[in-house]
Amino acid sequence: MNNAQLNELKTRYVASGAASPATQFAERAENALIWDADGNRIIDFAGGIGVLNVGHRHPKVVQAVKDQLDKVMHTCQTVMPYEGYVKVAEKLSQLTPVRGHGKVMLANSGAEALENAVKVARAATGRDNVICFTGGYHGRTFMTMAMNGKVAPYATDFGSMPGNVFRAPYPVPYHGVSEEDALNGLKMTLKTDANPRDTAAIVLEPVLGEGGFYAASTSFLEAVREICDEHGILLIVDEVQSGFGRTGKLFAIEHSGVEPDIITMAKSMADGMPISAVVGTDKVMDASGGNSLGGTYTGSPVSCAATLAVLEVFEEEKILEKSQALGDKLGERFAKWQQDFACVDNVRHLGAMAAFDVVADKAKHTPDAELTGALCKKAREKGLILLSCGLYGNTLRFLMPVTIEDEILEEGLDIVETCLKELSHA
Structure with missing residues (x-):
């Protein structure tokens, strides 16, 4: 046609x-x-x-997908696990700069990764509040729409959003928001809206994606890390758009040396096959009960094969x-x-x-x-x-x-x- x-x-x-x-x-x-x-x-x-x-249809990734199709397309890994899932988890644990030993859960999309990161943070801390930033973008599910720092077009027509999500300013000096302004705004949010004792996580993009490709400075990221440590809040870094090599590091947060508690990723993980991941410190990731994380298609065999091939391409090329x-x-x-x-x-x-x-x-x-x-x-x-x-x-x-x-x-x-x-x- x-x-x-x-x-x-x-x-x-x-x-x-x-x-x-x-x-x-x-x-x-x-x-x-x-x-x-x-x-x-x-x-x-x-x-x-x-x-x-x-790139589109990288030959190594295409071949890995074809080879996997000749073996197993789907079982649901919670019913019958397979090598690809645990091999991807192993690789991501080794490569992702979270504090301590990393553990991994796989999902299908960036939004699913953020949803699960919030679930994990709430389970690990016993707290509800989540603080995000102006200009941030985290997805199109209801929780992630509430987390987004921009209303239109993502949440305009869909009624009330989930609660316990609060906002702080993201530092964009070009638009009049200095690093000092942003940190003061975050501290004010913790003082006036989101009691630190009730706050599970602060979620940020080290480089705003949909918000305009503005990178947070190392000093800002270090200060946010310090605030999290002071109050026992988990730091979740959203690398869905900035991750997997876009910034010259595997993850943008590596430019700063700051280690988050949780990192989310998706997009270029598998060169077009649907997959995402939540990688976090082992104690944090193990906080929720058995069968509390996952889904029917999460970490499919075909997408896992593509991810492993992408990681090989990164090294070889x-x-x-x-x-x-x-x-x-x-x-x-x-x-x-x-x-x-x-x-x-x-x-x-x-x-x-x-x-x-x-x-x-x-x-x-x-x-x-x-x-x-x-x-x-x-x-x-x-x-x-x-x-x-x-x-x-x-x-x-x-x-x-x-x-x-x-x-x-x-x-x-x-x-x-x-x-x-x-x-x-x-």
Whole structure:
């Protein structure tokens, strides 16, 4: 079927809230390229929203999935366990920088990982409250919608959210929230809303994902760790988007040296196969009773096989080094655009987790969401998938595969530059 036929079916049968506004349908993909149902070639700078750090259909991952399909597709690991689950748990325990010996549970999505992290924290502490941050994004289930630091579009139409979730400011000096402001806000939340004796966990992204790719400083993360230790609160770090090599480390928190009690991860774990994980200190992870964690499909054999293959790819192809190099290339190009274009400001990257803000006035940092949307639309017309994000909808984020070929990267960046020339005033 072609794009037009598929769009007709989408309009007729797919719920509006779940339907993509895109009018092109993916037919096949390879590394950083997608071909649509009409045969058009598209450069992918979105990577399935950070899922494809090792590219579309990495051969090693595809082969691992095919091999697993010849063995076992599903048993439900709580009924009949299998090697893949425990091997993934072993690897993640060895690689994840939590305090002490790490233990692991696997789930299907980032939201499930966050839900289970909260369950574990409540079981381990006997407390209810959870503190999150403005701009944070943790998922689309009810608990994670309550945890999100942004209402629209995630929670706008869905009524009351679960209670015992409180908010503190995330440090974004560019938007007038200093590190001192953020820490004072967190302390005020603990004083006025969330009694420390009743607070199970503080949950944060070391680099905001949907909130705009703003990285928290090492000193801020260290201070939050100290606050948690002072009050017996668990520190949960959400690495769903920033994890698995996007920042040049396996996990973004490693840049700071801070050790959380729990880390959640998903997205690029398995190169497109659905899986997520909660990794935490053994005493914390063992706090709840037997059969209290899990689900029918959690840690499926096929997804576990893909995860193990991804970890091999990281080692064999030096993905972390490639991520750093890619980030340097993006940073250099962005810096040039900031000089050349009045609308490009606040360029930034941690490894290959890179972004810049689109503004109407650099001096005032005035967000220009309308121009941001126009740039994404124009890029799509020219054969490039580009994503926006941020509280103000004016951040362009770059999530191309870390394995992207140099010539494809340059072609895509040239398209962005052409769009900037056509739509903005130099």
